[in-house]
Amino acid sequence: MMKKTVFGCLLMMLVSIQLVSAQNLDWVAKVGAKSFPASKKMFWVNDYGAKNDGITVNSAFIQKAIDACAKQGGGIVCFKPGIYVSGSIFLKSNVQLLIDKEVTILGSQNFDDYPDMKTRIAGIEMVWPSALINVIDAKNVAVTGKGVVNARGKFCWDKYWSMRKDYDKKGLRWIVDYDSKRVRTLLVQNSSDITITGLTFKNAGFWTVQLLYSHHLTVDGVIIKNNEDGSGPSTDGIDVDSSAWVLIQNCDIDCNDDNFCLKAGRDWDGLRVNRPTEYVVIRKCLARRGAGLVTLGSETSGGIRHILATDLKASHTDNGLRIKSAFTRGGTIDDIYFQNTVMDSVNNAYQFNLNWYPAYSYSELPKGYVYDSIPAHWKAMLQKVTPAELGTPHAKNIYIKNVKVTNATTAFVGTGYEKSLLENFVFTNCSIQAVNLGVLEFTKGWKYNNVTIDVDKKPAPVKKAAGGIEHEERLKN
Secondary structure, three states: OOEEOOOHOOOOOOOOOOOOOOOOOOHHHHHOOOOOOOOOOEHHHHHHHOOEEEEEHHHHHHHHHHHHHOOOOOEEOOOOOOEEEEEEEEEEEOOEEEEEOOEEEEEEEOHHHHOOEEEEEOOOOEEEOOOEEEEEEEEEEEEEEEOEEOOOOOHHHHHHHHHHHHHHHHOOHHHHHHHHOOOOOOEOOOOOEEEEEOOEOOOOOOEEEEEOOOOEEEEEEEEEEOOOOOOOOOOEEEEOOOOEEEEEEHHHEEEOOEEEEOOOOOHHHHHEEEEEEEEEEEEEEEOOOOOOOEEOOOOOOOOEEEEEEEEOEEOOEEEEEEEEEEOOOOOOEEEEEEEEEEEEEEEEEEEEEEEOOOHHOOOOOOOOOHHHOHHHHHHHHHOOOOHHHOOEEEEEEEEEEEEEEEEEEEEEEEEEEEOEEEEEEEEEEEEEEEEEEEEEEEEEEEEEEEEEEEEOOOOOOOOOOOOOEEOOOOOOO
């Protein structure tokens, strides 16, 4: 076992080891929904025709109850115990949807039960199926209870993998995720003062909870189990997408992609919208399987800033703190606090990559396709960012404090960009135990205070400098 104390000794650039004063976090007390539906009047979906037989598609009946509730000024839409199949439903202002214990909602497996709508998916505005549960252009809404929402997403997973085989052969890896049009479980879009609490979500067809273009949101005590019926692709846990003043707490996520993910638009279309994700608190949560405990990106165009992630746990998650972007994406990741966290048996403790997954991140129309005849969202993906410098992403001012990592495969996978260095990453009171140390390239001004690393394997020397700083000996000792 090779032990390195004060991790800066591994880097021959060795900047001064010091504490960097954290920026003001007074904004933390202001996150979350500011109101909750007040009326306690009950609207039973069963009174509007819904059947709890696990067979009848109840979308229209549930919607009737929601509409009646909203028309009377709000209240609680609720279910008698049983199993209810449903396609898309749309909540309205001042309505609380209560899915209590002994109630299970099963997602319809017919795409026709999810009507198309204008939305944003993976950073691009386009037409896409509506979610199972939708909160759109609404205020003061809650989705609560101790029940289960099982999206039964395998019909979406099968569609994707079938299309993926065909698209890969045609050089269309970059667009298949957009063309496959899978169903999200819960969407909040253009809304405010929204509360989501207590529910268990299972087997999402695509992303589980997407918070899009919204503000003052609370997600509390949610459990997500997306690996129950197999390993579904792109089954993110909670995606905060160009939204602000968000509180996520006491959640437990087991999924097959990013667990808690912050997004802000992709490439030309994301730069056009230019809307950040900001003022987000993620606390007292657990990530099990999944691609990242906390992931920033890859959709970074509008910027991701003022984020506090604290008192978290990761167990067998692929990455701990993760940053991903691309050279066409643009945007700045700034003022990020990741602290008081324990990670065990993760693959990469810290993964920072500004040139993530090129086959997916960069769009090129293969020969044989006529530009004028391709769909609008293809054109948006192919639109070049001009000037090209607008596509350069930046990541800076990342503060990591009181984080303990055990049984990791790799400590660091950090790759900046010669035109955009990973700048001012500050580690304080941290420890990492891993098999491999990993690599850091194109970094500037990294600082370490009371940091220890144990690695099993001595790394090979690195030959070239990063960002004009000589690093040839940084991993030898």
